[in-house]
Amino acid sequence: MPLRLPREAVYAIRSLLDFGEEKIIGITQFLGESKPSLAPTEIRALQISEGLNDSTLIPSLETILSEFVYPVHDLRHALELSPDDLFLTLSESLSTLKPEQWPAEYAKKWERTREAIIRLFANSLLQREAKAKSLLAMRPNRVQKLSIFTDVRPVFDDPGHELYFDIVTNTLCLEYMSNGSISTMYFSLDSRNLKELQLQLERARSKGRLISELHSKLGLPALEVEENDPDQDSVEGSA
Known part of the structure; x- marks a missing residue:
């Protein structure tokens, strides 16, 4: 059964795809080389933009991280999905959206950057942070x-x-x-x-x-x- 993707998540996916394959790979590499952190999203977005030497990415990165990258790693941790299975699950969900939400050009970009996105899903640092957040979420009061x-x-x-x-x-x-x-x-x-x-x-x-x-x-x-x-x-x- 396809997942129900919030409008904010779809918008974040489109913003990520607008970065292009090279920048998606750059984000993954930067995160793979950085230390684990539970800092707020805006701090991590700033760190990534500095690592890529492009401060104009900050607003988009905040949205991409908060509405897509972090939630999707939390989902992968909760459902115990492999990066490939996660990509297929999201592909199925995206294919059910109306054309105005998911235009054909973005469907093509999604498939074209498949390997780069799967590498982002496979990022071990984000997976460890997702596990840490799930432990924190179980704290009482x-x-x-x-x-x-x-x-x-x-x-x-x-x-x-x-x-x-x-x-x-x-x-x-x-x-x-x-x-x-x-x-x-x-x-x-x-x-x-x-x-x-x-x-x-x-x-x-x-x-x-x-x-x-x-x-x-x-x-x-x-x-x-x-x-x-x-x-x-x-x-x-x-x-």
Whole structure:
């Protein structure tokens, strides 16, 4: 039974084919020579464009990676398909599309770049990363966002005529993924909790650096998950 390809995936395939066989091979070679990474798509697209010395590829690469290359490797890992079988499965699905979605010129390009695309499907680095992502996806209650809100609560006299003082409060807002949906929980923090949280963050970062250094000496990479903007802190403060 043919797979149902989302419109975004078909558009990404067409963008990849517009690159031509030479660039598709170049992308595969670059990925084959690079280190494994769980960096966001935009970072990987930038790395590939720099490797190919063509910054104009970045927007298209982001779409191709996020809507086609990464999902198709996740699919191959889940269904345990060989690169050739994956190409045949996608070919069958593409052949069922309407001409306006899959014009004859792209059907010809698809067949013409068959070997280059199969080599992309066979990329061992992307397969290892797909397996890593499947393991990460099984984590319970995956945190999506952390925010700390600082508020001031006034304390009045009983009639409400006089302000006695203000109380400074901190609230940790935790958004997490559970059973396919996002849930939110709130926790009150006092100044002692904030100090402890800061200490725990510093300890976690120190442990991460130590593990990376030890793995580097052993010649074994240690990957860090970067699901959010790498320029943003994991914990945001709000007044």
